[in-house]
Amino acid sequence: MNPAKAEYYGAALNSFVLAFGEANGVVQKILADAGVERIDPESWYDYDWASSIYYRIGEQVGRAAVMAVGRKMIEAAVFPPGIDSVQKVLMSLGAAFKLNTRGGDVGDILCTIEDDYSATIVRTQRGLCPFNIGIIEGCCARYGVKPLIEHGAGGCQDDGAPTCTYHVNW
Structure with missing residues (x-):
């Protein structure tokens, strides 16, 4: 591994296959456009390519599909052990991100628990905002919670801002 080369873990990347189903035509087209037949969950891929x-x-499919893939990420990605609540899973997002990426500067995820039912999440990693929202929804759903997620002021990465801030209530 080249320490300067950012990479993405195949198990996490495979979340889009889980979201749509392996035989889905959209999945096959996206994989073909990316120059591969399948994603190996045990391999590492170039971060920008992933x-x-x-x-x-x-x-090709839209914002709702990207959010669905983010929700499936929780089933596919590696998370630290000992997580048993909404608060802990949200607090673990930065550590989980680091378990599923390596090398290079790809950013971070920072969570502050505000009280028993709310948190603020600041994401500096590169990626789509709807994907991030889907990941937060998936984290909460893991514990039977449907969150209210509001995008904070200060801009959005999808529009060129350096971070996205999310206020999460459950």
Whole structure:
């Protein structure tokens, strides 16, 4: 591994296959456009190449599909052990991101628990905003919670801002 080369773990990238189903024509087209037949969950992929798959989903299928892939990420990605609540899973997002990426500067995810039923999440990692929202929804759903997620002031990465801030209530 080249320490300067950012990479994305195949198990996490495979979330889009889980969201649509392996035989789905959209999945097959996106994989073909990316130059592969399948994603190996045990392999590491170039971070920018992997991210481009999520952008293709947004362009070809739309925002709701990107959010669905983010929700499936929770089933596919590696998370730290000992997580047993909404608060802990949201607090673990930065650590989980680091378990599923390596090398290079791809950003971070910072969570502050505001009280028993709310948190603020600041995401500096590169990626689509709807994907981030889907991940937060998936984290909460894991514990039977449907969150209210509001995008904070200060801009959106989809529009060129350096971060996205989310206020999450459950």
